[in-house]
Amino acid sequence: MSAKIISGTETAKVIREELKAEVAELVEKHNVVPGLVTILVGEDPASQSYVAAKNKTAHALGIHSEQVTLDADTSEADLLALVDKYNNDEKIHGILVQLPLPKHIDEAKVLYAIDPDKDVDGFHPVNVGKMVIGEQCFLPCTPHGVLELIQRAGVETSGAEVVVVGRSNIVGKPVANLMLQKRDGGNATVTLCHTRTKDMEFHTKRADILIVAAGVANMIKADQVKDGVVVIDVGVNRVGVTDSGKAKLAGDVDFDSVKEKAAAITPVPGGVGPMTITMLMKNTVQSARQFAGLA
Ligand SMILES: NC(=O)c1ccc[n+]([C@@H]2O[C@H](COP(=O)([O-])OP(=O)(O)OC[C@H]3O[C@@H](n4cnc5c(N)ncnc54)[C@H](OP(=O)(O)O)[C@@H]3O)[C@@H](O)[C@H]2O)c1
Incomplete structure (x- = not known):
């Protein structure tokens, strides 16, 4: 079985068209x-x-x-x-x-x-706190992008075993938090792994949805995941230079081997990356609505 590719490039394009229309309406009306x-x-x-x-x-x-x-x-x-x-x-x-x-x-x-009302990156403690207690706020852009990718790919999160690798404040912790919120796109059972996790493979092999944000090129191999897993690879690692002199990128997941076991997987590049900037735009439009009393 070869996995369905969850394209961040395509999903971001769709969301950007939605935002373009929303901005035009905000201006006109x-x-x-x-x-x-x-x-x-x-x-x-x-x-x-x-x-x-x-x-x-x-x-x-x-x-x-x-x-x-x-x-x-x-x-x-x-x-x-x-x-x-x-x-x-x-x-x-x-x-x-x-x-x-x-x-x-x-x-x-x-x-x-x-x-905090202009904190479209979602890093201010007021927004972080509101996110944790499930209040309306600016969500940090990369975790927000991960959430949108999962939801728009039609992946069921309710009751799913979600394993997150990486506990940074900008990706791992917020993404884990969002997946356990009691709402659509959340309701998962979440495990968060890091460098002190004793047996990481034990956890990654249980994952229905595996989200990796460790910053270690190709660290997750096919024998560390189960058949039918959905993989979101946040990692962006420079692993060399292409013939045209650009940086050659690799994710944290060994794409070629894992895609043969996964049900769905994001590529690097073209996965989470394009979603991050798009979510920044979404937050900016949301902020403009709020300031105008339209949200
Ligand atoms: N696509 C995007 O838009 C986007 C945005 C942000 C980041 N990224 C990428 O995502 C990756 C992570 O970024 P970050 O800022 O979250 O990185 P970070 O601050 O360096 O955090 C990495 C996390 O991964 C954990 N980790 C590292 N090696 C591990 C290993 N071998 N086993 C288990 N856990 C391990 C670390 O554990 P400890 O806490 O124990 O040290 C840490 O919690 C990077 O490749 C970055 O470039 C992409």
């Missing part, structure tokens, strides 16, 4: 233009390309987007003042500070300074 600002400190090439992709996508959907690039030696105080300026800018509904920040800046201090 309510004169509301969703606004996003991205703030980049320094010249890290990967961060530059992420920020460029976010602005390009925003533009394509009709979202007003501003991109601010600051020198690497910008002070923490200046960055906080900029965040405060956008907290009070009515044209802006979403503020994204691209991570990582230079070492002399306290990342938490900056993220906590963002108005």
Whole structure:
């Protein structure tokens, strides 16, 4: 059996079309233009390309987007003042500070300074807390993307054994939390694995849905999963260079062998990756609705 491929590229395309229509309606009927600002400190090439992709996508959907690039030696105080300026800018509904920040800046201090109502990355403790207790909030983009992929692929989560590998604050912990929420797309029995897990294979082999976010190329092999598993591979690992000089990427799951046992699987690239930026756009549109009293 070869698995059904859950394409993040295709799913993201569908959601982006939905968002484009929603933005057009917000503009026409309510004169509301969703606004996003991205703030980049320094010249890290990967961060530059992420920020460029976010602005390009925003533009394509009709979202007003501003991109601010600051020198690497910008002070923490200046960055906080900029965040405060956008907290009070009515044209802006979403503020994204691209991570990582230079070492002399306290990342938490900056993220906590963002108005939780404009925290479209979903990293502010107010939004994290609301997510945990199941209240309406901005969900962090990658876990939100994982949820959408699973739901839109028609995978039943209620009562399913979900195993998550990785417990980071941006992927593993929130994704595990979302899967156990008492609502559609949740209601799973969740196990969270990490480097201190004693017998990881015992857990991964029980999974009906296996979500891997460890950052270790090809670590999950076919003999660690059961027949018919649904696999969501969040990992993005640079494993070389393609003939055209681009980075060669691999997931955390050994795609070629695992796809022969799985019922469905996401590829890398083209799986969770395209969903992350799309969920940022979804959060920005949601924020604009909330500010306009339309949510
Ligand atoms: N597609 C996207 O949009 C997107 C977004 C974010 C991240 N990612 C990718 O997802 C991966 C994870 O990112 P992250 O930020 O969550 O990484 P992270 O902060 O480095 O966390 C990795 C987690 O995996 C666990 N882990 C590492 N090696 C393990 C092993 N051999 N066995 C069991 N657990 C192991 C770690 O356990 P300990 O806690 O015990 O150390 C940690 O909890 C990376 O490849 C990253 O590039 C993709």
